[in-house]
Amino acid sequence: MRIRPIAEDSYLRLIRTARRMEPATCWIKGANVLNVYTREWLTAHVVLAGERIAYVGDAEPIVDERTQIIEGEGYWLVPGYIEPHAHPFQWYTFDSLTDFALATGTTTLVSDTLHLTTSLSLEQVEAILQQLTNHPVKQFFWARLDPQIRLAKQSEAFQKDGLARLLAHPLVLQGGEITDWTGFLAENEEILFGMKHARDVGKRIEGHHPGASASTLAVAAAAGITACHESITAEEVQNRLRLGMYATLRHSSIRPDLPELLAGMKRLGIPFHSSRLMLTSDGSTPPMLRHGFTDYLIKLAIDAGVPDVDAYAMATVNPAQYYGLDAEIGGIAPGRIADILFLRSPHEPTPEKVIANGELWAEGKKLLRQTPKINWSDYRFPQPKERLPLVNEEWFQFPEISPDEPYPLIQMENAVITRVVYERLECDETGRINFDAHPDLAQIVTIDPESGKRSQAIVRGFAVNLQALASSYTVSTDMIVIGREPKAMKQALERVLELGGGIVAMEEGQICFEQELALAGKMSDESMAELIESGEAFVRFMRAKGYRYLDPIYSLFFFQATHLPYVRMTAEGLYDVKKSVVIKKSAPLFE
Numbered sequence: 234m235r236i237r238p239i240a241e242d243s244y245l246r247l248i249r250t251a252r253r254m255e256p257a258t259c260w261i262k263g264a265n266v267l268n269v270y271t272r273e274w275l276t277a278h279v280v281l282a283g284e285r286i287a288y289v290g291d292a293e294p295i296v297d298e299r300t301q302i303i304e305g306e307g308y309w310l311v312p313g314y315i316e317p318h319a320h321p322f323q324w325y326t327f328d329s330l331t332d333f334a335l336a337t338g339t340t341t342l343v344s345d346t347l348h349l350t351t352s353l354s355l356e357q358v359e360a361i362l363q364q365l366t367n368h369p370v371k372q373f374f375w376a377r378l379d380p381q382i383r384l385a386k387q388s389e390a391f392q393k394d395g396l397a398r399l400l401a402h403p404l405v406l407q408g409g410e411i412t413d414w415t416g417f418l419a420e421n422e423e424i425l426f427g428m429k430h431a432r433d434v435g436k437r438i439e440g441h442h443p444g445a446s447a448s449t450l451a452v453a454a455a456a457g458i459t460a461c462h463e464s465i466t467a468e469e470v471q472n473r474l475r476l477g478m479y480a481t482l483r484h485s486s487i488r489p490d491l492p493e494l495l496a497g498m499k500r501l502g503i504p505f506h507s508s509r510l511m512l513t514s515d516g517s518t519p520p521m522l523r524h525g526f527t528d529y530l531i532k533l534a535i536d537a538g539v540p541d542v543d544a545y546a547m548a549t550v551n552p553a554q555y556y557g558l559d560a561e562i563g564g565i566a567p568g569r570i571a572d573i574l575f576l577r578s579p580h581e582p583t584p585e586k587v588i589a590n591g592e593l594w595a596e597g598k599k600l601l602r603q604t605p606k607i608n609w610s611d612y613r614f615p616q617p618k619e620r621l622p623l624v625n626e627e628w629f630q631f632p633e634i635s636p637d638e639p640y641p642l643i644q645m646e647n648a649v650i651t652r653v654v655y656e657r658l659e660c661d662e663t664g665r666i667n668f669d670a671h672p673d674l675a676q677i678v679t680i681d682p683e684s685g686k687r688s689q690a691i692v693r694g695f696a697v698n699l700q701a702l703a704s705s706y707t708v709s710t711d712m713i714v715i716g717r718e719p720k721a722m723k724q725a726l727e728r729v730l731e732l733g734g735g736i737v738a739m740e741e742g743q744i745c746f747e748q749e750l751a752l753a754g755k756m757s758d759e760s761m762a763e764l765i766e767s768g769e770a771f772v773r774f775m776r777a778k779g780y781r782y783l784d785p786i787y788s789l790f791f792f793q794a795t796h797l798p799y800v801r802m803t804a805e806g807l808y809d810v811k812k813s814v815v816i817k818k819s820a821p822l823f824e
């Protein structure tokens with residue numbers, strides 16, 4: 234597959250430059266160049282004709298006064314990195330993630346379309362995908378087959394016609410990730426249609442199989458799933474590879490698994506030079522990006538003992554091959570698009586310079602000029618204040634309980650996994666839960682203006698003595714409010730609505746944390762540097778409030794995500810995912 238067609242005159246120029254009949258546009262003189270195909274470092278000249286590589290080797294090119302000559306001595310050149318599994322909406326936007334990626338050497342992203350497809354028409358989604366291709370980072374996408382929440386509004390992207398339309402889109406490289414495995418097993422029509430269709434139109438299908446046995450994975454492979462990024466042990470990596478799947482090794486803000494996975498793989502003798510290994514940061518939230526992006530993962534791999542050439546291959550030629558793009562990207566070789574990173578040492582994957590499409594775009598982790606941006610105001614995401622003009626303090630009244638009857642609690646096991654436990658709780662004189670006797674508990678309320686429903690439950694493990702936190706940053710289009718003070722919970726939600734979306738915490742009537750996320754309630758147009766600072770401030774705030782797990786940002790995001798075990802907040806109420814039963818029903822917002 235080709236990334237884009239080549240103009241006739243550019244094609245001729247490429248051939249003539251390769252034949253040394255025409256001058257190079259750029260000559261990188263005598264650098265150490267990684268050959269990802271033979272996995273060796275070779276001293277070579279790299280010669281460009283416009284956006285493509287014309288020649289790599291010993292011969293000097295023809296030059297003229299317009300040839301840009303870059304002294305390659307002392308540099309180690311590697312191909313631009315490829316992130317095969319991005320979720321570009323974790324506070325950052327598609328734009329700010331791409332800028333950050335470019336500055337740190339990732340020149341291709343394959344991205345989730347989730348919050349576009351749940352909020353916009355397919356025409357608008359397609360217009361955004363098309364606009365994103367103006368960015369120097371090459372961008373491709375996946376068509377989700379399920380929205381990861383129960384009783385999702387029937388957005389057209391998840392109907393058969395919509396799925397077929399998205400899967401036919403030239404920028405969409407795969408279907409998935411298949412998070413609704415229960416739906417697959419129940420032979421859900423749309424999911425099976427989407428998988429078969431992806432397969433029939435020659436696209437990849439990505440799985441999502443945490444903890445799956447070899448026999449479950451075998452079913453997934455039979456159904457056409459070709460990669461999965463959910464291995465958390467080396468044995469799970471091995472199971473995937475043995476089935477002919479690609480295993481994407483993940484290091485993310487909720488699962489920072491890479492060093493352990495690699496140590497286990499060494500123990501099992503899984504070859505690091507396998508072409509079926511890729512790396513992903515799987516939508517890490519801003520604080521994790523303090524360390525970098527794909528460059529950070531490669532560094533971790535090298536530090537864990539992976540030979541440097543194999544670590545680079547995991548983030549370049551392997552994903553390029555997986556997506557059928559290796560004639561275009563993933564290597565420094567003739568005919569490829571010139572995405573070239575200049576490193577100071579093979580053990581230091583953060584590039585000093587980044588060439589993308591034959592042009593120098595970044596130096597010292599800074600972009601040299603503005604990249605094309607999406608004009609987000611052209612796209613009408615539902616406005617929180619219009620969806621929910623009135624907030625009622627009653628929604629946050631504590632539930633009446635009986636001190637003799639065990640009450641269902643959401644017990645957090647880690648940042649995203651929850652269980653239901655039943656406990657007797659102390660009540661006050663009004664028959665409502667006495668939160669003073671239970672400092673580690675908080676009320677959690679989700680609000681869905683479209684269905685006019687609110688779900689209410691009690692959570693343990695999120696925070697201690699938390700007065701109020703409201704968030705439009707959720708996996709769905711709902712709002713979530715957590716806390717112990719109904720008045721403060723109302724105020725926090727009102728502030729989120731006023732911001733047009735975001736996360737707000739209140740203490741003693743004062744805002745003590747605030748992050749605007751006015752784009753779809755999930756993203757802000759602040760720079761990545763600002764979002765990293767703010768994300769770190771949020772983590773500090775939550776730690777001070779007793780949060781003990783890895784990533785409070787993802788905790789908020791996933792309280793409703795029914796692809797995760799074991800209890801979730803849904804429009805129907807508190808829901809047991811394994812048993813498929815509602816534990817506690819939702820209530821109407823307005824009687």
Ligand SMILES: Nc1ncnc2[nH]cnc12
Nearest residue numbers: 320345347381412515516
């Ligand atoms: N399944 C998922 N959906 C949306 N964002 C994610 N980030 C990591 N996993 C995700």
